[in-house]
Amino acid sequence: DAGVIQSPRHEVTEMGQEVTLRCKPISGHDYLFWYRQTMMRGLELLIYFNNNVPIDDSGMPEDRFSAKMPNASFSTLKIQPSEPRDSAVYFCASSFRGFGASGSYEQYFGPGTRLTVT
Amino acid sequence: AQSVTQLGSHVSVSEGALVLLRCNYSSSVPPYLFWYVQYPNQGLQLLLKYTTGATLVKGINGFEAEFKKSETSFHLTKPSAHMSDAAEYFCAVSEGGTYKYIFGTGTRLKVLA
Numbered sequence: 001d002a003g004v005i006q007s008p009r010h011e012v013t014e015m016g017q018e019v020t021l022r023c024k025p026i027s028g029h030d031y032l033f034w035y036r037q038t039m040m041r042g043l044e045l046l047i048y049f050n051n052n053v054p055i056d057d058s059g060m061p062e063d064r065f066s067a068k069m070p071n072a073s074f075s076t077l078k079i080q081p082s083e084p085r086d087s088a089v090y091f092c093a094s095s096f097r098g099f100g101a102s103g104s105y106e107q108y109f110g111p112g113t114r115l116t117v118t
Numbered sequence: 119a120q121s122v123t124q125l126g127s128h129v130s131v132s133e134g135a136l137v138l139l140r141c142n143y144s145s146s147v148p149p150y151l152f153w154y155v156q157y158p159n160q161g162l163q164l165l166l167k168y169t170t171g172a173t174l175v176k177g178i179n180g181f182e183a184e185f186k187k188s189e190t191s192f193h194l195t196k197p198s199a200h201m202s203d204a205a206e207y208f209c210a211v212s213e214g215g216t217y218k219y220i221f222g223t224g225t226r227l228k229v230l231a
Binding site (some may be wrong): 004017042043045056093095097105108109112 | 120150162208219
């Protein structure tokens with residue numbers, strides 16, 4: 001398997017522009033997570049989905065951020081309008097619950113998208 | 119609420135020396151605990167995990183960790199550091215046994231020649 005795929009790997013944009021980050025989870029995984037990593041705040045969970053449905057978006061910083069998962073193999077994180085303080089590395093991760101009451105609980109991370117907003 | 123504390127944001131060890139990275143957690147329910155490693159400009163990779171069963175958990179690259187409920191700890195160790203171990207290490211707890219992780223702030227390991 002190719003692992004979690006994220007695109008683009010690097011994004012540089014000007015303040016006020018719309019930014020869309022993309023993620024393809026590992027095939028068969030039913031959980032998808034979006035994280036943001038900064039020096040100041042470390043790793044923050046923004047939102048996660050189960051079976052394409054958003055379960056917890058309490059980490060989304062404000063209304064400028066939105067995330068969608070239209071199908072099991074694709075998710076987007078959109079920032080509109082972008083601001084310099086949004087500069088960070090954004091990670092997507094996926095997980096597989098498995099059958100029955102227990103699952104592996106392991107999260108598999110993509111390589112990240114480094115976003116710079118000038 | 120659950121939380122994770124990693125003592126020491128930076129740790130330096132000599133090549134061949136013992137590696138000890140500390141992680142303490144707070145949880146009102148039996149925790150699921152994880153250690154991840156992040157190499158420069160890469161995503162996080164699972165080193166090892168504790169869910170149930172044996173409290174001494176062995177992972178990849180010679181690392182292991184011991185779940186100590188009485189101390190609410192899950193420290194990561196490796197008997198002999200290698201230069202390739204230089205990276206940032208994150209401890210995480212899954213919240214209430216869910217798939218939602220709470221991450222620690224990370225410990226950057228430096229290995230000296």
